[in-house]
Amino acid sequence: MSIFDNDIQEVLFSEEQLKNRVQEIARQITADYQGKEIMLISVLRGSFVFMADLCRAIDLPCTLDFMAVSSYGKGTKSSGQVQITKDLSEDITDRHIIVVEDILDSGNTLSYLLKILENRHPASIRLCTLLDKPERRVKPVQVHYSGFTIPDAFVVGYGLDYAEKYRNLPYIGILKPRVYGG
Ligand SMILES: O=P(O)(O)OC[C@H]1O[C@H](OP(=O)(O)OP(=O)(O)O)[C@H](O)[C@@H]1O
Ligand SMILES: Nc1nc2[nH]cnc2c(=O)[nH]1
Ligand SMILES: [Mg+2]
Numbered sequence: 001m002s003i004f005d006n007d008i009q010e011v012l013f014s015e016e017q018l019k020n021r022v023q024e025i026a027r028q029i030t031a032d033y034q035g036k037e038i039m040l041i042s043v044l045r046g047s048f049v050f051m052a053d054l055c056r057a058i059d060l061p062c063t064l065d066f067m068a069v070s071s072y073g074k075g076t077k078s079s080g081q082v083q084i085t086k087d088l089s090e091d092i093t094d095r096h097i098i099v100v101e102d103i104l105d106s107g108n109t110l111s112y113l114l115k116i117l118e119n120r121h122p123a124s125i126r127l128c129t130l131l132d133k134p135e136r137r138v139k140p141v142q143v144h145y146s147g148f149t150i151p152d153a154f155v156v157g158y159g160l161d162y163a164e165k166y167r168n169l170p171y172i173g174i175l176k177p178r179v180y181g182g
Pocket of ligand 2: 103105106153154155156157160161162
């Protein structure tokens with residue numbers, strides 16, 4: 001139960017389902033990178049909840065860094081203009097990077113971001129996204145780890161916002177269109 005329940009049309013993933021899937025992804029990453037040290041890069045702000053759960057379930061030497069980009073502003077459609085509002089604190093040269101995202105939608109954010117990071121010459125770079133909305137893709141993006149494929153609907157919760165709200169909802173749900181005037 002949450003004070004936001006009334007704004008949610010349908011629960012897509014419960015807390016339990018999210019927890020189980022995050023653990024599966026973490027096990028896969030742990031197996032794939034045996035003998036290596038990895039660096040997780042969380043794309044703020046949406047991925048902070050996923051990052052917090054994922055990193056604690058990965059059993060590898062691991063460093064963390066954060067980058068902030070924004071293209072949605074207060075709306076439900078990508079502006080197409082991706083802005084870096086905070087860059088990394090660490091050098092990623094020769095590091096094994098996993099970019100951690102909450103959602104891959106049009107692909108505008110990640111195609112832009114991955115290009116920038118690749119130019120910094122990491123040893124390797126992979127993308128881990130909790131949600132993927134392939135129907136909406138405008139820019140192609142290669143995904144290595146994906147939690148769930150979802151339909152074309154605006155979702156909130158578990159870090160994902162609408163106009164900065166709902167990030168603290170413990171589950172992921174489809175927002176009622178009346179909430180954003182859709
Ligand atoms: O594939 P795309 O269409 O580019 O959409 C995905 C991006 O949109 C959201 O970020 P947003 O710009 O809303 O910033 P936020 O993480 O601070 O909410 C989300 O966290 C992804 O980064
Ligand atoms: N909250 C939220 N942010 C997004 N960014 C891109 N797609 C979405 C979505 O469905 N929900
Ligand atoms: Mg957002």
